[in-house]
Amino acid sequence: MDQGGLIRALDRSRLGGAVIGSGDDGYERLRRVWNGVFDRRPAAIVRPVSVPDVQRVIAVAGEAGSLLAVRCGGHSFPGFSTCDGGIVLDLSPMDRVVIDPVAGTAEVGGGALLGDLDRAASPYGLVMPAGVVSHTGAAGLTLGGGMGWLSRRLGLTIDSLLAAEVCLADGHVVRVSEAEEPELFWGLRGGGGNFGVVTRFEFRLHELGPVLVGSWIYPAAQAGGVLARYAEAATRASRQLSTAFTATADGIRVTAMWSGEPVWDDPADDTRCLTWGRGTAAQLSALSMSGNYVNEQSDTGGDVTLNAYGTQKYARLAALKAHYDPENLFRLNQNLTPTPRQDAART
DSSP: OOHHHHHHHHHHTTOSSEEEOTTSTTHHHHTOOSSTTOOOOOSEEEEOSSHHHHHHHHHHHHHHTOOEEEESSOOOTTSTTOOSSSEEEEOTTOOOEEEETTTTEEEEETTOBHHHHHHHHGGGTEEOOOOSOTTSBHHHHHHTOOOOTTHHHHOOGGGGEEEEEEEOTTSOEEEEESSSSHHHHHHHTTSTTSSOEEEEEEEEOEEOOOEEEEEEEEEGGGHHHHHHHHHHHHHHOOTTEEEEEEEOSSEEEEEEEEEOOOOOOOGGGHHHHHHHHHHHHHHHHTOOOOSOOGGGOOOOSTTHHHHHHHHHHHHHHHHHHHHHOTTOOOOSSSOOOOOOOTTOOOO
């Protein structure tokens, strides 16, 4: 279907949200994504305002055989948030965030940014472990894992995900959680946008506590010694301390953030606390990471996706993909090849 036909098909679907073509006001602004390397021109940018809108766009894309890029914050490193000649489903109007301070949970729309969530939760002293840039989309970050300043203390973003509402390729909307569609819930937590469009997330929130931040700059000539001492300190550090460094030709910047309480006031606690700290540090130093992190892959194709998940998890994800998206409609991501597996029956 040509671009004009795609626009007409979207218009006929009676969307509540806007359909923006190349000749419309706002197109040039809305087609841009965070990574300026990807200067693409979609046939249409659709800005849904409801779940039925999302269902209609998925239906049009499937019937037309069109590329479908799903976008929230537009921060995809490899440019999956946009496409040439296809449809960009821009979820940003669906950015509602509702905090339940008593239950300690957040309901987050599929178009919300991390800054939206922080602004809603911070008055209650609550936080969700997330990324480091406020205009990152909560959806894309979550579906790829979600790693940031609080991850050492509170885990990845997906560790705080309680449930999600997903629009599937066949038009159905399902709620997924540990108790509902558990296999799909497993796949969403790190499997990226392969299985559908998530229109709503439910997260567990955490008390933040006091925060201390420090930053130090060292000349490049001292880089070797600085990084050696940095590595030694990092292996002993509490999970309440997160650190990072940036190396340039001019020097090394080390940044540290501490959240929560690990001093103690009673000398009688010295032995217990020190023993715990030393034991934990020993366990952490014995661990190493294999593979790679799906949200920080700049390359695509080849073994990139396989290396992110490993052979066993990739096979499980590919079977899940074959069940929920056998035609690979949702392919603008670190893509899984739909591969049926006999023991991957839907539960």
